[in-house]
Amino acid sequence: MRFMMTFHIADFFDTLVSLTTAFVFGALIGAERQFRLRTAGLRTNVLVAVGAAAFVDLAMAITDADGAVRVISYVVSGIGFLGAGVIMKEGMNVRGLNTAATLWGSAAVGCCAGADMIAQAGALTVFVLAGNTLLRPLVNAINRIPLDERSAEATYQVVLTANAAALGDLRDALTESLDKAHYPVAEIEVVARADNVVEIVATLVANTVRAGELDAVTGDLERLPGVRHVTWDASTSND
Structure with a gap:
């Protein structure tokens, strides 16, 4: 069986670490979106992060870093299509841009996790969460400035x-x-x-x-x- 030839316990453990990292960090980002009742919530952000991590990890396993770079470029393009699905135009206003950008961030977190850059994935998660939470009071303050x-x-x-x-x-x-x-x-x-x-x-x-x-x-x-x-x-x- 080819499975016996391709299965290596160390590589399998490395994949589990990557997918678990993507799952946890994607859940953190998605929980904030779910709390605010956005279109793409907890499950969507987790699946985006885990999916991106899986593709990058697979590319790292069967090719090399150059192959992973090509896969990452396709992940970026694919998330663009997914993000377009959560953007809605209502009259003169456009809703969902922030949610689409968050999905993009979740995909980036997954790519870092798939490339075994765990610390970078964690740092990126912090920045995405900060953008969606810590900057909200500043946005409200700016909106209150007389025009x-x-x-x-x-x-x-x-x-x-x-x-x-x-x-x-x-x-x-x-x-x-x-x-x-x-x-x-x-x-x-x-x-x-x-x-x-x-x-x-x-x-x-x-x-x-x-x-x-x-x-x-x-x-x-x-x-x-x-x-x-x-x-x-x-x-x-x-x-």
Whole structure:
């Protein structure tokens, strides 16, 4: 049997280390995405990392470093197609770019693990997690900076994440709260997420808002029954 000729306990143990490393680090990245109810969550990021590690490890075993480099280039291209599947265009806005970039990072972690670069895989995992967590307050702070209306136009959205059972009442409560704050809603959309969770996305009519006022509205909404999280952001388009 060819299996007896190709099987070596040391090589098999090396493969297990690579795949286990990719699994653990991919799970860390995916857990953060799962917690935030993103399209590509825990299982997707784990499978991307483990798959990338398996391909690179296989190339290292049957060829050499040059062969692994070629496989890595194909992994990068393949993840590009996978990432495109989680990007959605909703009107003038594009959602899912951060999730697609995270999948790219998970693939890179897997490639490092498959190439037996365990420390590098761990360091890359830390940077990916930091980009998705530690930079979030900075992004929110930047979004709250008053915009120069002469150079940019902003579209403001309030996103309420809630249990699907409370959808009707919370959609009305969101609209009423924004109207009372003198921020009428131009469009409201419901996006279904996993595990009976929905996102209610309200696009505002106003071109500019006061950050403190929207913070107060989102704070009041977060205290309603069935609400998991409320946030707001601004997307701009320069002339």
